[in-house]
Amino acid sequence: QVQLVESGGGLVQAGGSLRLSCAASGGTFATYTVGWIRQAPGKERDFVARKSPSGASTYYADSVKGRFTIARDNAKNTVYLQMNSLKPDDTAVYYCAAGHRGGDYSSPAGWLYWGQGTQVTVSS
Numbered sequence: 001q002v003q004l005v006e007s008g009g010g011l012v013q014a015g016g017s018l019r020l021s022c023a024a025s026g027g028t029f030a031t032y033t034v035g036w037i038r039q040a041p042g043k044e045r046d047f048v049a050r051k052s053p054s055g056a057s058t059y060y061a062d063s064v065k066g067r068f069t070i071a072r073d074n075a076k077n078t079v080y081l082q083m084n085s086l087k088p089d090d091t092a093v094y095y096c097a098a099g100h101r102g103g104d105y106s107s108p109a110g111w112l113y114w115g116q117g118t119q120v121t122v123s124s
Contacts, residue, residue, distance in 0.1 A: 002027035002113040004096050009118030010060040010086055012086055016122070020081040022096030030074035032113075036081045037106050038092035038120075047105040049081065049092070063089075086122045093117040 008020040022034070035050035039079045049060045050069040058070060069082040079096055099112030 002029060003031070004115035006094065006096050006118040007093060008114045009012075009120045011123065012119045014087055014122055014124050016086050017082070017084045018086065018120060020083070020094055020096075020118060020120070022079045024077040024079075024098060024113075027113075029077040029098065033122055034070075034079040035097045035100065035105060035111070036070060036079075036094055038090075038094045039084075040092040043092075044083055045095075045106040046079055046092075050100070051079070064084060083120070086120075088122045088124045090096060091120060091122050093104075093119050100118060 004022055006022045012018055016104045031053050033050055034053055036048040037045050038048050039045040047061055048064055049068060051058045051070050051097055055072055067085045072079045078110050095117045096115045097111035101112055103110040
């Protein structure tokens with residue numbers, strides 16, 4: 001069993017940066033694909049980024065390409081999301097997830113483990 005705890009969210013002005021962290025405890029974190037998903041108020045969840053267990057493969061949603069970077073440190077059982085050039089449309093609760101088991105990357109049902117989320121608010 002893996003527990004995921006996100007941190008690093010907050011309020012930032014448009015154009016600013018934030019780095020989210022997701023610390024994992026228990027289980028074999030290094031063997032799992034990890035990802036970030038977000039949900040804005042009144043909207044469906046959106047896939048943001050994911051990274052393979054070794055870190056060799058990375059995928060981003062078109063809306064964040066060139067602005068966000070996902071990274072993982074398997075020695076520290078932690079995954080990060082560096083967010084630059086933030087826009088008001090990036091405002092959402094950001095969730096980290098581990099252990100993709102197929103299907104929709106934006107759905108909790110597609111992952112073995114899902115964090116509690118951290119709020120990111122970008123003001124204009």
